[in-house]
Amino acid sequence: MSVQEYLDKYMLSRRIEDAVNAAVRAKTPDPVLFISNHMRKAIPSVITKIKARQILDSRGIPTVEVDLYTNKGMFRASAPSGDGTGMYCSFPFMSAVITERYGASGCNVGEVGGLTPNILSVREGLDLVKEAISRTGFNDRIKIAIDVAATEFCIGTKYDLEFKSPSRSGQNFKSGEDMIQMYKELCSDYPIVLIEDPFDKEDWEHNKVFCALGLCQVLGDDLLNSNLKRIEKAIQESACNSLILKINQIGTVTEAIEVVKLAKDAHWGVVASHRWGETEDSFIADLAVGLGASQIKAGAPCRGERLAKYNQLLRIEEELGDQAIYAGEDWRPSS
Numbered sequence: 001m002s003v004q005e006y007l008d009k010y011m012l013s014r015r016i017e018d019a020v021n022a023a024v025r026a027k028t029p030d031p032v033l034f035i036s037n038h039m040r041k042a043i044p045s046v047i048t049k050i051k052a053r054q055i056l057d058s059r060g061i062p063t064v065e066v067d068l069y070t071n072k073g074m075f076r077a078s079a080p081s082g083d084g085t086g087m088y089c090s091f092p093f094m095s096a097v098i099t100e101r102y103g104a105s106g107c108n109v110g111e112v113g114g115l116t117p118n119i120l121s122v123r124e125g126l127d128l129v130k131e132a133i134s135r136t137g138f139n140d141r142i143k144i145a146i147d148v149a150a151t152e153f154c155i156g157t158k159y160d161l162e163f164k165s166p167s168r169s170g171q172n173f174k175s176g177e178d179m180i181q182m183y184k185e186l187c188s189d190y191p192i193v194l195i196e197d198p199f200d201k202e203d204w205e206h207n208k209v210f211c212a213l214g215l216c217q218v219l220g221d222d223l224l225n226s227n228l229k230r231i232e233k234a235i236q237e238s239a240c241n242s243l244i245l246k247i248n249q250i251g252t253v254t255e256a257i258e259v260v261k262l263a264k265d266a267h268w269g270v271v272a273s274h275r276w277g278e279t280e281d282s283f284i285a286d287l288a289v290g291l292g293a294s295q296i297k298a299g300a301p302c303r304g305e306r307l308a309k310y311n312q313l314l315r316i317e318e319e320l321g322d323q324a325i326y327a328g329e330d331w332r333p334s335s
Helices: 003-009 012-026 031-041 090-102 122-136 176-189 204-212 228-237 253-265 283-290 304-323
Strands: 047-056 062-070 073-078 144-147 158-160 192-196 217-220 242-245 269-273 295-297
Touching (some): 003 012, 047 304, 090 122, 122 144, 158 176, 283 295, 283 304
Parallel strands (some): 144 192
Antiparallel strands (some): 047 062, 062 073
16 A cells, blocks of 8 residues: 555545644644644544433333444434334323323323323222223233322311312312221222322321221322431331332432331332422432332323433343342332
C-alpha cells in the first residue's frame, strides 16, 4: 500500500486538517493536546455488543429497547410500538371495557396513573377489572389489590360510601363491622389478594379484627404513615401485615432500610410505592429489588412516570438472570 493509498484509506489528511482548524478556532493554549483529543474522538465507533429487551411503551404495550455497546460507551434507545396492541396485555383490555360502557372520557387518567370511569359502586369497578382480566385469558395469574383509603370517608365512627357522589343520600353509612362483612363478601366474589387501608388510620380495633381473619394481605399506609412508633404499635397489635414504603415520607435510604428490617422481622410483607406527582425517576424499582420488597406499587402501565419503574424492573430482571425471583404469593418472609 502506497503512502497516498494509506492516507486515503483512513482519510488522514482531512482529519488532520479538521483537527488543526478546530484548534485554531478554539485558540487553545495547548494545540498539540487539543489536536490529540480531537483525533481520538474522530476514531470511528466500533460496536462490541448489542442487547435487546422487551419493555413497555407509553400505553403499556410491549416494544423493543436496545443497548448498543461501543468502544466509546453504551447507548440506549427504544422504538415506538406502533398502533397494534398485544393480545395478552390487560391494560388495553381494561381501556376497551371502560370505553364500551362509559365512552372515551372514562379512560381519562388520574393523578396516580389510574383510569377514572364514572362508576357508582365498589362492585361496578371490580366487575370492570374482573372482565378485563377475563379477556386476557390469565384469570389464574392476575389478581386484584384495592387501595380503600378509608380515612378519606370516615366520619366519626362511620364510613360514608357515598362520599364522592354528588347526589349522596346520607343513608349509606357503614360501621366498622359492616365494612368487615363487606370485605368478606368482596374477597369471596373477586380475586382480591390485597386491601390497603381498609379502615380509618385511628380505627385500630377494626384493623386488628380484619387482619386476624387472614382473608388477604392487609397493607398499612395512612395507618402507619412511615412513622416508627405507629409501625411498632401496628406490629404489637397485629393491625396489618404489610408495610408500604414511601421513601420521601421516611426521609433517607438508611431509615428506609431500618424500617424494612423491622417489618420483615415482624413477618410482614413490604410494598415499595410511588407517590402523587411522580417523575420519571426509576429509583424505587432499584430500591424494591435491593431491599427484597415483595411487591411494587407504581400505578397503571400508562404514562412515562409509571412505565419508567416497570421498564427498570425488566432491565434488573435481565441483569439478575436466574437469580431474579418473583415473590408472587410468597409476599411474607418465612418465619
